[in-house]
Amino acid sequence: MVAPMSVWPWGNLGAFKYLLFGPFLAQVLYSRMGEDTAKSSWCLHLLIIWGLRLFIHLLLGSFGNMLFLNQTRRIIKQGVDFKQIDREWDWDNFLILQAFVAFMAYYIFPSLADLPLWNTRGLITVLVLHIGASEPLYYWVHRCFHGKYLFTNYHSLHHESAVPQPVTAGHATFLEHLILTAIAGIPILGSNWLGHGSLSLVCGYLVVFDVLRCLGHCNVEFIPYRIFERLPFLRYLIYTPTYHSLHHTDLDTNFCLFMPLFDAVGNTLNxxxxxxxxxxxxxxxxxxxxxxxxxxxxxxxxxxxSMHAPFVFRSLASLPYATRLFLLPFLPIPFVVMLAMWAWAKTFVISFYNLRGRLHQTWAVPRFGFQYFLPFAAAGINKQIEEAILDADKLGVKVISLAALNKNEALNGGGTMFVNKHPDLKVCVVHGNTLTAAVILDDVPKDVTEVFLTGATSKLGRAIALYLCRRRVRVLMLTLSTERFEKIKKEAPADCQNYLVQVTKYQAARTCKTWIVGKWITPREQSWAPPGTHFHQFVVPPILSFRRDCTYGDLAAMRLPHDVQGLGSCEYTMDRGVVHACHAGGVVHLLEGWTHHEVGAIDVDRIDLVWNAALKHGFKSVSAPRTTSSSKSNFIS
Structure with missing residues (x-):
């Protein structure tokens, strides 16, 4: 049985909880057409303040996840995992609560609707009431919530979040936020009762209150310590992110709201x-x-x-990527960012996780997919990839794995360009395509006798064709280049070469139900496949699921070992804990301690070796028809 007032009254409403703001909006619209302009004005102000406070939490949450800006200043180095993100999904419940409390306050104190825009005396009154009432009261209540009963039934929920984030500040039980609302309301109501209230005071106090709480939970130490060396008394007047993070690691210290002075007086200062x-x-x-x-x-x-990144929307990044209509109006923002990144940006860190005590990071080249197909952009892209490889080499990184377009054959020969240019590299450059080929081949049923292969002369296409022909599988290789086909055919054993067949049109696959797609195909081209065809694929972006009478496989991927820690974002369309096979291939390269570069053509003889190594280290195959992924229905964070 749950403790009284430990759950939220609207906890089961999901995204429908935002309909609770319907009466506010209806009141604004109705009053504008009627006579009650005071009530309309108050409801409008509440909606504006709610939106502003929501934006503050999201903005500072983005800052906390911008590893490319604050990686060296992170306090707790651990990553935010999926469990914490799911626990904190409804972090904004307290904003709804406080909006309703403010709405009820209007009926108790009707004078709130007649507040002036500004009152200088109110600023002094708020400061006095905050320091003299809110701070000590919060300190005392907070210490009480660390008692056995209150902590177990209420406050432990907040401390389950191992890595503080701005939204963690709002992650607490209903009872806790009722009390916090009362504490935060003392300076506002007190100044109004004394006749010193103003609209700017109400809005300003709440905004500053939220900003300070978010900064304390942001897990990034941005306040210069020299300020406290030159003005020592300031360390007792304002807390720092480091100060508050210690409360999450040492629960018996640092209980203050914003002022460490009360911890010093109460002898609880860490x-x-x-x-x-x-x-x-x-x-x-x-x-x-x-x-x-x-x-x-x-x-x-x-x-x-590009908006599917932890520093944009943490909650959306924790789900497989999908186009979401409500984000479409924001597309001009990433478009402007794209232009800026194209002109100035360098490779940046976007996420990380730990596996067996080793730190694994994802860096991103600031280029968009279509830019890789612009002839004049190739030199600039290769320069940025090269700089990333050299930076990794300088830092002491052991393995750097190249994602799909970063190892494009036409761009840099699958990474060969960089290895040839810098023969003394200590970091292993890996394209990971050996494991990608292994994943695709493992997904092909063992009883298949014929496959249709597009992108047949690419690195992956060549390896897949050569491997399948050794299994006595007839491979219809779609290519117009007889020269490239013959070159690949000669690499096959003499008694297997007749299993490789060149075709030049999609019509040749009208009776073949196993398609391996390595080159993007249109719905018209898919129409040549017979009903019941399964489309395996290694093309980015994935092909459109056009045929209802066919099934579509996901991109080659593997599930990470169960002991991965700190992983809180999905890799493109992959499910949680699943990464592209080329990513997994690089990790296996590291775990095996291999010191060779894996660039250029795939060594077909190593496909089984790499596959067995992946399974040995706990990687699991992900082979299932693509389905619509489930997603959270509540608000983003």
């Missing part, structure tokens, strides 16, 4: 608070930059998918 902040600022000790063992060098696919 002695490490300012020394730890100094270490983080100076980058010394154990808080230097973490060097990853493995880097996956990704790229952006299109404008819509």
């Amino acid at each position: 002695s490490k608070s300012w020394q730890l902040q100094k270490e983080l600022n100076s980058g010394c000790g154990n808080y230097r930059r973490d060097i990853p063992d493995f880097v996956f060098l990704a790229h952006v696919v299109d404008l819509s998918s």
